[in-house]
Amino acid sequence: MKRIRTIEAKKHIGQTVQLAGWVHNLRRLGGVSFLVLRDGWGMIQAVFEDEMRLSSLSAAGAGLESVIRLEGEIVAFEQAPGGVELRNPDVEIITPVTESPPLSLNKPTIRHPARQAVFRLAAGAMRGFRATLNARGFTEIQSPKMVASATESGANVFQLDYFGRPAYLAQSPQFYKQIMVGVFERVYEVGPVFRAEPHDTTRHTNEYVSLDVEFGFIRDHFEVMALARDVIAGILQELAMSHASDLALIEAAMPEVPDPIPHIHFHDAQQLIFEMHGVDVRGEPDLSPQDERWLGQWAQTEFGSDFLFVTGYPMIKRPFYTHPDPARPEFSNSFDLLFRGTELITGGQRLHLHADYLAALNRAGFSAEPFETYLEAFRYGMPPHGGFAIGLERLLMQLLAAPNLRLVTLFPRDMQRLAP
Amino acid sequence: MKRIRTIEAKKHIGQTVQLAGWVHNLRRLGGVSFLVLRDGWGMIQAVFEDEMRLSSLSAAGAGLESVIRLEGEIVAFEQAPGGVELRNPDVEIITPVTESPPLSLNKPTIRHPARQAVFRLAAGAMRGFRATLNARGFTEIQSPKMVASATESGANVFQLDYFGRPAYLAQSPQFYKQIMVGVFERVYEVGPVFRAEPHDTTRHTNEYVSLDVEFGFIRDHFEVMALARDVIAGILQELAMSHASDLALIEAAMPEVPDPIPHIHFHDAQQLIFEMHGVDVRGEPDLSPQDERWLGQWAQTEFGSDFLFVTGYPMIKRPFYTHPDPARPEFSNSFDLLFRGTELITGGQRLHLHADYLAALNRAGFSAEPFETYLEAFRYGMPPHGGFAIGLERLLMQLLAAPNLRLVTLFPRDMQRLAP
Numbered sequence: 001m002k003r004i005r006t007i008e009a010k011k012h013i014g015q016t017v018q019l020a021g022w023v024h025n026l027r028r029l030g031g032v033s034f035l036v037l038r039d040g041w042g043m044i045q046a047v048f049e050d051e052m053r054l055s056s057l058s059a060a061g062a063g064l065e066s067v068i069r070l071e072g073e074i075v076a077f078e079q080a081p082g083g084v085e086l087r088n089p090d091v092e093i094i095t096p097v098t099e100s101p102p103l104s105l106n107k108p109t110i111r112h113p114a115r116q117a118v119f120r121l122a123a124g125a126m127r128g129f130r131a132t133l134n135a136r137g138f139t140e141i142q143s144p145k146m147v148a149s150a151t152e153s154g155a156n157v158f159q160l161d162y163f164g165r166p167a168y169l170a171q172s173p174q175f176y177k178q179i180m181v182g183v184f185e186r187v188y189e190v191g192p193v194f195r196a197e198p199h200d201t202t203r204h205t206n207e208y209v210s211l212d213v214e215f216g217f218i219r220d221h222f223e224v225m226a227l228a229r230d231v232i233a234g235i236l237q238e239l240a241m242s243h244a245s246d247l248a249l250i251e252a253a254m255p256e257v258p259d260p261i262p263h264i265h266f267h268d269a270q271q272l273i274f275e276m277h278g279v280d281v282r283g284e285p286d287l288s289p290q291d292e293r294w295l296g297q298w299a300q301t302e303f304g305s306d307f308l309f310v311t312g313y314p315m316i317k318r319p320f321y322t323h324p325d326p327a328r329p330e331f332s333n334s335f336d337l338l339f340r341g342t343e344l345i346t347g348g349q350r351l352h353l354h355a356d357y358l359a360a361l362n363r364a365g366f367s368a369e370p371f372e373t374y375l376e377a378f379r380y381g382m383p384p385h386g387g388f389a390i391g392l393e394r395l396l397m398q399l400l401a402a403p404n405l406r407l408v409t410l411f412p413r414d415m416q417r418l419a420p
Numbered sequence: 421m422k423r424i425r426t427i428e429a430k431k432h433i434g435q436t437v438q439l440a441g442w443v444h445n446l447r448r449l450g451g452v453s454f455l456v457l458r459d460g461w462g463m464i465q466a467v468f469e470d471e472m473r474l475s476s477l478s479a480a481g482a483g484l485e486s487v488i489r490l491e492g493e494i495v496a497f498e499q500a501p502g503g504v505e506l507r508n509p510d511v512e513i514i515t516p517v518t519e520s521p522p523l524s525l526n527k528p529t530i531r532h533p534a535r536q537a538v539f540r541l542a543a544g545a546m547r548g549f550r551a552t553l554n555a556r557g558f559t560e561i562q563s564p565k566m567v568a569s570a571t572e573s574g575a576n577v578f579q580l581d582y583f584g585r586p587a588y589l590a591q592s593p594q595f596y597k598q599i600m601v602g603v604f605e606r607v608y609e610v611g612p613v614f615r616a617e618p619h620d621t622t623r624h625t626n627e628y629v630s631l632d633v634e635f636g637f638i639r640d641h642f643e644v645m646a647l648a649r650d651v652i653a654g655i656l657q658e659l660a661m662s663h664a665s666d667l668a669l670i671e672a673a674m675p676e677v678p679d680p681i682p683h684i685h686f687h688d689a690q691q692l693i694f695e696m697h698g699v700d701v702r703g704e705p706d707l708s709p710q711d712e713r714w715l716g717q718w719a720q721t722e723f724g725s726d727f728l729f730v731t732g733y734p735m736i737k738r739p740f741y742t743h744p745d746p747a748r749p750e751f752s753n754s755f756d757l758l759f760r761g762t763e764l765i766t767g768g769q770r771l772h773l774h775a776d777y778l779a780a781l782n783r784a785g786f787s788a789e790p791f792e793t794y795l796e797a798f799r800y801g802m803p804p805h806g807g808f809a810i811g812l813e814r815l816l817m818q819l820l821a822a823p824n825l826r827l828v829t830l831f832p833r834d835m836q837r838l839a840p
Binding site for chain 2: 003005022023040041065094097099101102116119120126127130134137139140141142143144145146147148149158159160163165167169176179180183184185186190191194196198206209216217352353373376377379380381382383384392410411412413415418419
C-alpha cells in the first residue's frame with residue numbers, strides 16, 4: 001500500500017490508507033486513546049477504541065517522537081483537527097524513542113507547526129525570487145565564497161588558511177555579479193554571505209542567505225528600484241499563492257506592494273523629519289532607526305504604503321563602488337527600501353568605468369592592488385549597471401514580525417553559536 | 421524606443437529597433453563595414469554602407485568590446501549569421517574601450533559563445549534539479565557553511581578564525597540535510613562545499629557547487645537510486661527543453677536515461693571484470709578509474725545504457741554514517757552512479773539510530789564529542805533515510821565531455837587560484 005501524506009488525508013475519506021511520521025502527542029482518556037501523528041507536511045489524529053492496538057508501543061517503551069507507520073480507514077469527523085481522523089489503525093514501530101525529548105514539540109508554546117511554516121516560507125521566498133528573475137531573462141550564477149580580498153573593506157571578514165596563505169570568506173558576491181553583468185547582462189545569486197561583525201543584536205547574525213541581483217544597461221538607480229519592486233511583489237505573490245496556510249498559521253500581515261513604490265530623496269527625508277517632528281537631522285550622513293520609523297509612518301499616512309524608497313544617500317556612507325548622482329555628486333544613485341519603517345533592501349547604480357574605480361578607491365583610502373583582478377572586467381567595456389541584495393532571513397523577520405533574526409534562521413551563526 | 425535582445429531580432433523584421441551590447445567584431449571591407457554586436461543572449465550583424473556612421477567610434481578611439489547602442493531597421497538576409505541583420509543603424513557609444521583586450525573574444529579558438537552556453541546550462545541544471553524535487557514535495561534548505569567540526573573526518577577541511585576560536589568550512593551539508601529529514605522528511609540544497617584537498621588534477625577543485633538531496637521513510641538505497649534516476653532525467657529534460665541551442669553549440673551528446681537504470685553489485689562487478697578482462701580486482705575495497713570505464717563499456721554493450729548503478733560498496737571505503745547491508749554487513753547500502761564510465765553521483769542509505777552512530781564513530785576511530793550536537797537529532801526519532809549529492813560542475817564536465825573541471829567552473833578555486 002502506498003503511503004499518503006497527512007495533508008492528503010481529506011482526499012481519501014472512506015479509504016484504508018497508510019501514513020507514517022512521528023508520535024506528536026498521545027493521550028489516553030478512559031477507554032479511548034488519541035494519537036496525533038506528524039509528518040513532514042502536517043498532522044492527523046488517530047483514535048483507538050481498543051488500547052491493545054497500542055500495545056506494541058508500550059511493549060517497546062516507545063514514547064513521544066517515536067517514528068511509526070499507521071494503516072487504517074480515514075473517517076470524516078468534524079470535531080477532529082483538520083476534519084478527518086484515522087479510526088483504529090494498525091500501528092507499526094519504525095524507530096522507537098525511549099528517552100523523553102528535551103522539549104515537547106506538542107506544547108503550544110513551542111509552536112512547532114509555525115516554526116516549520118517559517119522555513120517552508122523561506123523556500124517559497126527563494127522560489128518567488130528566482131521565478132520573477134527567470135521570467136525577465138536573468139541567469140543564475142554561483143560565485144566562489146573563498147576570496148583573495150574582502151569586498152567592501154578589510155574590516156569584518158572571516159580569515160581562513162588557504163594552503164598556507166590567507167583567504168577570506170566573501171562578504172557578498174558583489175564583484176562577481178558585476179563581472180557577470182559583462183557576460184549575461186542580468187544575473188542573480190542565492191547563497192551564503194559571511195560577516196565577522198562582533199555584534200550581538202536581534203537583527204544580526206554572522207552568516208546569512210543573500211538574494212543578490214545585478215543587471216546592465218540601466219539609465220540610473222530608478223530602473224533598479226523598479227526591478228526591486230517587482231521582485232518583492234513576485235516573492236509575496238508566490239507566498240500568497242503556494243503558502244496561504246503557512247501564512248495563516250503565523251498570522252502574517254501580508255503587505256500590498258504599490259506600483260510604483262513611493263520614493264523620497266534622502267535630503268528631502270531629513271527636511272521632512274525636521275518639519276514633522278522638530279528633530280533636526282539635516283546634514284547627518286545616514287538615517288537612524290528612529291528616522292526610518294518616522295519615514296515609514298509618513299509613507300503609511302501619505303500613500304497608504306508599507307513600502308518607501310529613500311534615494312540618494314550621501315556618498316560618504318555608501319561603498320566605494322557606488323555611482324554618484326551626476327547632478328549632486330555628494331549624493332549617490334543609491335537607495336534603501338524601507339518596509340514598515342525598517343530597511344529591507346539596499347541597492348543602487350554602480351560605477352562602471354575603470355578610471356572611476358581607481359579614483360574611488362584612492363578617495364576611500366584603499367590600495368587598488370587587492371582589487372586588481374576584479375577591476376580588469378571594468379577595463380574592457382562595462383555598461384552602466386546596478387543591483388541590490390535582500391537578506392532572506394531579514395525579509396522573513398520583517399514579514400512575519402519575528403522579534404529576533406535567529407527565529408527565522410535555520411541554524412544561526414553568532415558569536416556564541418557555531419553548532420549544530 | 422524599447423531595447424530588444426539580439427535573440428528577439430527575427431521577430432522584428434522590417435521594424436526599426438534598438439539593440440545594445442558589445443562590439444564583438446568589426447571588419448571594414450571596401451566601402452562596407454560589418455559590426456557584430458554581442459549582448460547577454462547572442463549576437464547580431466550590423467552592416468554599414470557609409471563609413472561615416474561609424475565615425476563616432478573612430479573619433480573616440482573606441483575599439484573591440486566597446487559598449488554601444490544601435491538603432492536601425494532589422495532586415496531578413498539569408499547570408500547573415502542568424503538570418504537577419506541591422507542595416508545602417510545609428511551608433512551611440514555607451515562605454516568606449518580604447519585598450520586592446522588581453523584576448524579577443526571573437527577568435528574562434530576562444531569559443532566565447534560556447535563558454536557562455538556552459539554557464540547558462542549550469543543555471544538550467546539547477547533549475548531542472550529544483551523543479552524535479554519541488555514536484556515531489558521536497559523543501560529547499562540553506563545550511564550554514566561555517567561549522568564547529570568537519571563532516572566526514574578531520575582531514576582536508578579549511579580552517580578559519582571564528583572570533584578567536586577555530587571553525588571549519590563545511591565539506592558538505594550532510595548532517596544538516598539529515599537533521600532536516602526529521603522536520604520536512606524531504607529536503608534539498610544547492611550550495612557551495614569546500615574541500616582542502618591538495619590535489620592538482622583536471623577533475624578536482626577546492627570549492628564547488630553541490631546539489632544535495634536527502635529524504636526519509638525509505639526501505640533501502642534502491643529508493644534513493646530511483647529518485648537519483650528521476651533527478652538526472654529531470655535535469656536533462658530541462659536542458660533539452662530550455663537550452664537546445666546551447667547544447668547544439670557545444671555539440672553535447674545528450675544521453676537517454678533508462679527507467680530503471682541498470683545496476684550491479686560491487687562484488688559482482690569485480691567478478692565481471694575478472695571474467696571479461698582477466699584482471700583480478702576481487703577483494704579490492706574500491707573501484708579504480710579503469711574498473712569504472714570497463715563497467716561503463718559493459719553497461720553500454722549489455723543494456724545500451726550510458727548509466728550504471730554500482731551498489732553495495734564495502735563499508736570500509738564509505739563514510740561512517742553509511743548504512744550497512746543487513747544481510748552482508750561488510751557491504752553497504754550505498755551506490756555510485758557511473759555515467760559513461762565515470763562516477764557522477766554518490767549516495768546511499770544512512771544510519772538512523774543514535775546507538776548505531778556511536779558504534780560507527782567508535783569503529784572509525786573518531787571521538788563522538790565533536791559530533792554531539794548533530795547526533796542529538798538521532799536520539800529522538802529519525803526514520804530510515806538516505807540521499808545523494810551531485811557535483812554541478814562534475815555533471816557539466818561529463819555531459820559536455822570537457823577535458824578539465826575548470827572549463828565548466830565559473831571562478832575556479834584551486835591551489836594556485838584564489839582570485840578573481
